[in-house]
Amino acid sequence: MTITKEASSTANPSPASFLTQANALFIKNLTYQKRNIWSSVRLIAIPLYLCLVLATIQALFDIHVNNSAENRCGCQCMDTTKDGKCERESCGLEYSSQNQAIFCAFPNPPPLLPLLHIPPSVTxxxxxxxxxxxxxxxxxxxxxxxxxxxxxxxxxxxxxxxxxxxxxxxxxxxxxxxxxxxxxxxxxxxxxxxxxxxxxxxxxxxxxxxxxxxxxxxxxxxxxxxxxxxxxxxxxxxxxxxxxxGKGTKILFDFVKEMPKKETRLRMDMASLIGPIFFTWVILLLFPVILTSLMYEKQQRLRIIMKMHGLGDGPYWMISYAYFLVISTLYIISLMIFGSAIVAAYLYVFGTGLLGLFLFQFLIEELSFPSFSLYRGLYEFSQYAFQRNLNGMDGMKWKDFSGTAMDKVFSIIIVEWFLALLATYYINRVSSSTKERPFPFLRNPFKKIPSPQRISVEQQGSEVSVEMEKLDVAQEREKVEQLMMLEPCTTSHAIVCDNLMKVYPGKDGNPPKMAIRGLSLAVSSGECFGMLGPNGAGKTSFINSMTGLVKPTSGTALVQGVDICKDMDRVYTSMGVCPQHDLLWETLTGREHLLFYGRLKNLKGSDLNLAVEESLKSVNLFCGGVADKPAGKYSGGMKRRLSVAISLIGNPKVVYMDEPSTGLDPASRMNLWTVIKRAKKHTAIILTTHSMEEAEFLCDRLGILVDGRLQCIGNPKELKGRFGGSYVLTMTTSSEHEKEVERLVQDFSPNAKKIYHIAGTQKFEIPKEEIRISEVFQAVEKAKSSFEVFAWGLADTTLEDVFIKVARTAEAFNVFS
Incomplete structure (x- = not known):
């Protein structure tokens, strides 16, 4: 962002280090978490609520089952008081039913003769x-x-x-x-x-x-x-x-005796018994929260916009992993505290728990099936706790792990964790279109890759017949070729595109789509290059290729001497992007957005705060508390201004702007143009727009792109002079006088061409060399005496006229060829 002279001189232009990027992302995550604090509170309250439900179930079970008379040793009242209450009670086998006997004390078991029981005959x-x-x-x-x-x-x-x-x-x-x-x-x-x-x-x-x-x-x-x-x-x-x-040698065996036992009661721990149904519910309840956060950044393209502003993969995944690990740990600790406080186990998602218990129990109990290691671990916990509680003992302790299947379960989970990290790394690398796959042996051998050489030959062949019409484009190509022969680090041009081509493969029987056809372009530092073109001309594909969203099919581009096909991560450290659609966090404020991206550009301390303040002022987001409002409450124009400020924060060497003033009112648009014009002094800017007024105000040079090819290139005055050697006469009359207007124009300009006609309004293109302006005025004044003229005007060629003429000529040639 262009800031005061003093602040600019103290800003650090070097790329942000690993720790600086990680710190920026960490602070952003903490701020985001602060904005969603009540969602986190509600999330943590769910385990407490479910544990209370389980505690209630256990209490009801204790009252009606565990503490019932049938589930303890039988007793009989020996003495009663006057009011009928039992004063002395005696318990023992003699007072117990067959079901109650197993709970009675057995202090002196009798010795049993060491006989071998012979089963009785059956027949x-x-x-x-x-x-x-x-x-x-x-x-x-x-x-x-x-x-x-x-x-x-x-x-x-x-x-x-x-x-x-x-x-x-x-x-x-x-x-x-x-x-x-x-x-x-x-x-x-x-x-x-x-x-x-x-x-x-x-x-x-x-x-x-x-x-x-x-x-x-x-x-x-x-x-x-x-x-x-x-x-x-x-x-x-x-x-x-x-x-x-030898014979006579033996071990004496006098009797067998059971172990003494004390009186017990039924102690069925329902919490442990149904724990697997609820426990994983609470644990996996955090999984969709984490997944939603990551997918939100992916779906809203916030991940790629952070990458374009210099955030590397290493800091992103390290902080994201550590951030969600801390949240998960705090979540589980809170769950353990809640569960311990009410003497209850933990809960699991109902449907998944039943599925795991009834349909997949044979897999849960089999250690050789690793996908169910979590369920197996919960199963071991619940079974161990249930049996131990039934015998009046405590549940599983750390020392018991080696004697159960838990050591194997943890081994499987650790292996799965490592494999999941590898899979995540691989998928992230594959999804990034500008990077090679990390494991070449996993490439699809049947995938067809278009041949850049064959396509280039076809493209060059189609240009032969029109080369004379595009001398300026040919000169730009020669300029690029000369620059590419120099050492990349010594070139004075911030952006050099060398025969860049992008072909999208055909689908469903359709032929491949050539979005960019051998584009060569050089943009120097301090220059704003405007790219014009009709819809579908290839402007977005060009911007996507330059910003790393898609990989070029052939050719290459150098940004500050770095090849975008080989080291896009280095390109990101010196790049700013204002995408066509605003990519913002709804809950973060404008100031917090700029602080985050400023840290990614290695701004620190007072330099960072000053740059953010100047950025907010320049785009009119500073006053009235707007800077500290969540971006989700911004209007469309405010979001657009914030996106422009983000792209310019930290004085990037290269900036790509895709229709930056879309949706702005005239006053805001003019103010934004002033900001961009100041920012281009030390920055190379490539800008796409449909506003000819914006292109003339901001751009030092323009290129008109049609069907993936540059049709012309030059500054606005050159283009108007080259393609606008005519005046445009506009006249509006009633419909019955249209023929008379045509005859009038043909009288003073035989080579005039009608370029527009609707409901009595006609436009004519008149060669400048055929007329003088005074003659046109005299002819129109004379015609007014013959028929009524509602309105008329004579104008020089505008940039819009040039754009329409070039686009129509190129499209007509493509249809003809």
Whole structure:
């Protein structure tokens, strides 16, 4: 931005460093967060609200389930007071129902004999046989790597010890033997258990015990199961000792005893049980907030406008990642505080939670499926907390991670984090059209790339027949070629475009669209170059190519000696852009916008504040508190003025302005033109406009672009002199006198051409060499005596006339060719 002489002399023209860019973005993010503080408060309040809901559910469950009489040891009132209240209560097994007994205290469990439980025979015939003979056949199966290995013996009954090939056969027979019984050579027997001796030998004792654990949930069957397992271990241990030391060697086994237990109550933690349904909801609730913020900058093209003003990828992603990481951390800490304060677990999005619980549970429980690592982690937390709370213990602690699946879950999450960073980096590089893909092996081998050489030849061939009409364009091309032969760093021109071409590939059967056809242009520092042209002429494609939005198909351009096709990031450090559509943050003020972009231009301290103040004053956004109003409350004209101020802040070496005065009133437009004219003293400006008045006021040179080609180039006076060697006569009469007006013009100028005709108003182009102005006045005054003339005028050629003439001639030639 053009500021006072003193401020300009103290400004630092060097590019902003990494830390300076990061600091600018960080301050902008903090300011943006301040503007949206209540949205953040509401976001953080959601976990508190949901935790309160969960706490209410848990409290209701405690009242009606956990603390109900059926879910604790049975009690009986022994003494009552006069008013009927219980004074002394006694609790124990003798007062309990079968459901209440499991909660009663068991301080002195009785010793149980170390017997091996033999399952009863299944068929009635086998029961009769056992009654007559006094004994039944039972079977203990064996398998392992060596069929000659030891076998355990069961006393008091006839025991069979058949060998099986593998543990699968053993498992099938145990299940079959328990349910159906086996009849082999009319001998009834039951399978008690099985031993898979694996690689057991004299140096290794490795055994797996298999038995049928089917039982009903009652104390008797549970005790049977409790007795069976230790006895089976004792049998195989004694057998192994005999195998090593000989007969008579054994381990004494006197009794089995349960552990004492104190009185308990049902402690079902519903918060832990339904935690996965709600917990991820709260965690992932922050994800769309972060995504919306990033996509907002991408969709509103704020990301690219920051890049054009010098913000590099490194500072952007570092600050964005750190910024959202801090927000996420504070969010989770707040969630943990809320959850701990009400003794409740956390919540998850309802639909996703149910989907993960009921449809994908088999994937959640399988560690080899990494996409569900978050759900698996939540699943582990909830299951661990539920089981521990049920036993009256605390939940998972850090020391418990190594003993659960959480260590693997965290490993998967870390790998996913690293892969996500790589994917983000790759996608960001690919989406930037001016950069090469970071991983060449990921390129699409079937993608067709248009041949720049072939297109260039066609383009040059089409210019041969019109080269004589565009000598000024040919001279500009020669000038560019001479400049390109010099060292780029020594050229005095800020912008040099060398045969720049942009071709958009055809789609849906349409041919490729050539938006720019070999444009060569040189713009020196301190010059404002205006680019005129009808809609679709290629002006926007040219600006997009120069600012890095699209990559040229062929040719190149140097900005301050830096190639836009090779090092666009360096170009951005010395560039300012005023896009056609205002790219602003709705919640940031005009001052905050300029402070942010000023920091990106390496302005600091008093220089920054002075530059911002002068910028706001120059575009009439300083007075009346306008500078400190959010940009979302600005009118269209105010936003446009702010966009121009942003493009000029920090004295950039090159500025691109796409229709900067669109939507401004005449007074604001004239003021803005004055600002731009002052700013171009040390800056090269390329400006596109549809206003001929703006082009004449601001531009040192003009170029008219039609169908992607420069048709002419020069200052406004040169163009009017070259293409405007005629006067324009305008006359308005009634419709019946139109023929008489044509005859009048033909009398004093036989070569006059009608260029406009509507409802009695006609315009004629009259060669200057055929008439004198006095003759025209005399002819019109004489005609007034014959018919009524409502209005008439004689004017010299305007820039608008030149534009229309050049555009129509070029379009006619294109249609003809």
């Amino acid at each position: 009635s015939s086998s029961i009769d046989s056992c009654t007559r003979t006094g004994s039944c056949h039972v079977t203990i199966l064996f398998t392992g790597n060596n069929p000659s290995q030891l076998g355990a013996k069961v006393r008091c009954v006839q025991g069979l010890t058949p060998w099986r090939n593998n543990s699968t056969e053993v498992n099938d027979e145990i299940f079959k033997g328990y349910l159906q019984g086996n009849q082999e050579e009319n001998i009834n027997y039951e399978i008690v258990a099985a031993y898979d001796l694996l690689d057991t030998d004299k140096k290794n004792f490795n055994v797996t015990i298999l038995y049928n654990s089917t039982h009903k949930e009652n104390l008797v069957d549970r005790r049977v199961k409790f007795v069976r397992v230790p006895r089976l271990v004792n049998l195989v241990s004694n057998a192994y000792l005999e195998y090593l030391k």
